[in-house]
Amino acid sequence: RGAEAAFMLPAVCARRLMAEIQGALDACSERQRQLERSLRVSRRLLRAWEPAGTPIPEPPPGSETKEEDPAPACAQSLQDLKELELLTQALEKAVRVRKGMSSARQRDRTPSLTSASTVATAGSTASAPSQASRQAGNRASARPTKGTHQAMDPAKNLPAHKLLSVRSKTPVGAGAGTTKHEPGLRDQQTTAPSAPPRTTEAFTLKEKGLWAQLSSMQTSDSTDATRAAKAQFLQKLQMVSGSSRPSAAEIEAEARSLRKACALLRLRMQEELSVAPADWMEEYRCLLTLEGLQAIVEQCLHRLQELQAAVMGGLPEPCAAGKATQASLPCGSKADLSWSPQLLLYSSTQELQTLATLKLRVAMLEQQIHLEKVLMAELLPLIRTWEPQGAPWLALCRAAYSLLCQGGERFLTILRDDPAD
Amino acid sequence: MGRRRRREDRAAGALPEAIAALSRSLPAGPSPEIFRRAKFDRPEAAPALWQLLFRVLSPLATDKTGATLVPEFQVRLVKSVLRSQGYPRSVLAQRSEGNSQSSRELLLALSWLLARGPLLEQLLAQSRVQLGDQVSLFESVVLARPGPPASCMEIEGPVDLHQVQWLMGKLRIRWRQLLSSQQEHCSLLSKIHLYTCGSHSHQRFSHLSVAETEMLRDPDNTQQLLQALECENVRLEAALEWRRCELVFWQWMDTVLGACTPGAPAVPSQPLTLPVIPERGLGELELVAWELQALQEELQEAAEPRRAAWEAQVSSLGRGPEWITARKTLQETVEQELTALQRSWEQSGGPPQLQRPHRLVRSKDGTPGPQDLQAAEMIRMLRTQEASLDGSLRQLQDQCQQELARLAGTLPGLIWILAPGH
Numbered sequence: 040r041g042a043e044a045a046f047m048l049p050a051v052c053a054r055r056l057m058a059e060i061q062g063a064l065d066a067c068s069e070r071q072r073q074l075e076r077s078l079r080v081s082r083r084l085l086r087a088w089e090p091a092g093t094p095i096p097e098p099p100p101g102s103e104t105k106e107e108d109p110a111p112a113c114a115q116s117l118q119d120l121k122e123l124e125l126l127t128q129a130l131e132k133a134v135r136v137r138k139g140m141s142s143a144r145q146r147d148r149t150p151s152l153t154s155a156s157t158v159a160t161a162g163s164t165a166s167a168p169s170q171a172s173r174q175a176g177n178r179a180s181a182r183p184t185k186g187t188h189q190a191m192d193p194a195k196n197l198p199a200h201k202l203l204s205v206r207s208k209t210p211v212g213a214g215a216g217t218t219k220h221e222p223g224l225r226d227q228q229t230t231a232p233s234a235p236p237r238t239t240e241a242f243t244l245k246e247k248g249l250w251a252q253l254s255s256m257q258t259s260d261s262t263d264a265t266r267a268a269k270a271q272f273l274q275k276l277q278m279v280s281g282s283s284r285p286s287a288a289e290i291e292a293e294a295r296s297l298r299k300a301c302a303l304l305r306l307r308m309q310e311e312l313s314v315a316p317a318d319w320m321e322e323y324r325c326l327l328t329l330e331g332l333q334a335i336v337e338q339c340l341h342r343l344q345e346l347q348a349a350v351m352g353g354l355p356e357p358c359a360a361g362k363a364t365q366a367s368l369p370c371g372s373k374a375d376l377s378w379s380p381q382l383l384l385y386s387s388t389q390e391l392q393t394l395a396t397l398k399l400r401v402a403m404l405e406q407q408i409h410l411e412k413v414l415m416a417e418l419l420p421l422i423r424t425w426e427p428q429g430a431p432w433l434a435l436c437r438a439a440y441s442l443l444c445q446g447g448e449r450f451l452t453i454l455r456d457d458p459a460d
Numbered sequence: 461m462g463r464r465r466r467r468e469d470r471a472a473g474a475l476p477e478a479i480a481a482l483s484r485s486l487p488a489g490p491s492p493e494i495f496r497r498a499k500f501d502r503p504e505a506a507p508a509l510w511q512l513l514f515r516v517l518s519p520l521a522t523d524k525t526g527a528t529l530v531p532e533f534q535v536r537l538v539k540s541v542l543r544s545q546g547y548p549r550s551v552l553a554q555r556s557e558g559n560s561q562s563s564r565e566l567l568l569a570l571s572w573l574l575a576r577g578p579l580l581e582q583l584l585a586q587s588r589v590q591l592g593d594q595v596s597l598f599e600s601v602v603l604a605r606p607g608p609p610a611s612c613m614e615i616e617g618p619v620d621l622h623q624v625q626w627l628m629g630k631l632r633i634r635w636r637q638l639l640s641s642q643q644e645h646c647s648l649l650s651k652i653h654l655y656t657c658g659s660h661s662h663q664r665f666s667h668l669s670v671a672e673t674e675m676l677r678d679p680d681n682t683q684q685l686l687q688a689l690e691c692e693n694v695r696l697e698a699a700l701e702w703r704r705c706e707l708v709f710w711q712w713m714d715t716v717l718g719a720c721t722p723g724a725p726a727v728p729s730q731p732l733t734l735p736v737i738p739e740r741g742l743g744e745l746e747l748v749a750w751e752l753q754a755l756q757e758e759l760q761e762a763a764e765p766r767r768a769a770w771e772a773q774v775s776s777l778g779r780g781p782e783w784i785t786a787r788k789t790l791q792e793t794v795e796q797e798l799t800a801l802q803r804s805w806e807q808s809g810g811p812p813q814l815q816r817p818h819r820l821v822r823s824k825d826g827t828p829g830p831q832d833l834q835a836a837e838m839i840r841m842l843r844t845q846e847a848s849l850d851g852s853l854r855q856l857q858d859q860c861q862q863e864l865a866r867l868a869g870t871l872p873g874l875i876w877i878l879a880p881g882h
Contacts, residue, residue, distance in 0.1 A: 046621040053619035060627045067634040074641045081648040084673050088655050249696035256703050257581060268710035269575040275717055276572055277548050286546025294744045299805040301751045307801060312762055320786065326770055327794040329763040335802060336756045343749050350745065383595050383818035384828055385835035388650040394835050395642045397842035403635050404849035411856050412747050422867050436868055438621045443860035447628040452877040
């Protein structure tokens, strides 16, 4: 009983442990920052279609027959949105009843919106009016279907126009009415916004040629003379510079590979041990496999010792920034230069969310496994060597159990079995 | 005589042109004059080359970071990354002076990087202007730490274990937050794709990405984007030119190497500033060693008694010819299986197809192209991966539980009550 004593981790152990955990926390924060940046951008863009205060639940596109059930995680928010929509509709009805005039005006605007939507041509971009009142009144009809297009603020069209004339030297592809500069607002709306994607397409078409050239140059490889000259240079540099040791990048790659090996070997061992052999042949086969696995583990350990020796000799200096670089500059032979974008096709919001969630969960599990191993390596030896008496040891055991066996989520209780009671 | 002179002149002109092309294709590429001075180890050439190497080696460096970061940090980072990439020359690492030295060494380091692999192409691919919503399936959140150590805690002395528990709890909360932000992001992306349906003229999809939508909304953004594309085109053209005429550069680098003083130490002496305490690099190996040793013990425990039992009864089985052939076949089969097993972890992780970023596209029934991926397939794959990782984690946790039970069992007079629901 009494206050639980604290267990103090020795300094060296603490430093390593804290560094690992802090690294994990930093990685998460960085990811969160990036996500929030993207969220801000997306929210800002969506405000044009969904002005603040009147959030529209996801609009079904024209050809979509039925929207799937939302994932449980966002069911709550969708529920809220639906309720909010009902409430807003009720309020609007009340408003309409009281202000007959304004509703008539709103109804007048509806035909213009739908006629704008019929102007829709394949490939051109137009924008729907984004004014709040119109939006509120016509939400039912303004629900964006596949054919509806959204108009930009007329004021913004003008610079786009200028863009078109300035860039006229670039081969603008045949688009919907790119040369029509008539004063009608609707025409402006349909033609001008197509300028930026067209000019970008023009640039990207030129780029496509360049990337393709660079890529083919890579695959056909440079001339023999160049390759030879480079190889010779590398060799000479190596020779005059002294002994080489494996780089930290290589060591890490080997460590990863050995880790994979360990997992696969263990799996194989468990498979063998889980089946009771039926006859002497199977028994023999099982024995041979186990001994074979032993031999491989020996080899791995031997390789590991070599790597450890190399590290001790040179001590490649670790650096947080260096880590990130290694990931991005793989010492491969080819870089990926394919121009045509490879697509990842998804068919519904839920599918996209599931995909993203799974991706995160896999990363999370990998991190958890790594931390688990680090904790095991730091805490278990302490428990083994610590004097098993007194409150601190109990505190250690309790914390270790929670961290190692329950992912830090649950705790166990220790009671003293006092014969005096 | 005259012909040779003309050839030499042509050759003399080809080198600066090649170097100029190289420079144009690199971020922060210095002038050919800098390269020439570096050959003679002139100090004024050093800062530009440090800057260049920093930009090349640090994926997070942009035009702005270069200016704001202290030069010492640039120097340290360049040295550190070169070391970790296995750069054989230790001269650079040993010199602890500031960044006004070693321009020739920097030139050699740059050439080493260029000769080893397609550095230019990799840099270009990395900094590519992407208009789509890019998704990459195998980004690892675990090991990627941000650039300069933002939260570099100096831990002195012992630490309360409670703090560790608290930090782990904090980590769990951060993950939950990430998951929910991610959900929201997906729903917003999906809406944008839906709202912009019909606005894109691509043959296989018709909606815009976030970047493209932004472009439409904001013409200034468009200008920026077009400028970025123009810059990229300039670099691409320069890279192509470099690939055509780089031979003359390598011939020249041979002379640079020759100009180095032959007094470079054959045995690298102790590097100057290194922590004695083994950090991550050694830690990884230790972890694997520990795992492998545990596995070795288990295998020994399993195999030894079986071998003993086998030896005891093998004599009673006779030594007929079928017996010998049967043994031989079994040996060969097992050998083949184990070799295959060994090969399976020597392969690099994940098919390269999946490592490239893909453009996220909403498509109801579109026929996927040859290099396209479909979300449903990816989900299946990720689910399998998740299940396997979950299994590994549980296995580790079980191992710990057994070990702790064993250790705690040595202490009588205590009752351990496990958490409910376990």
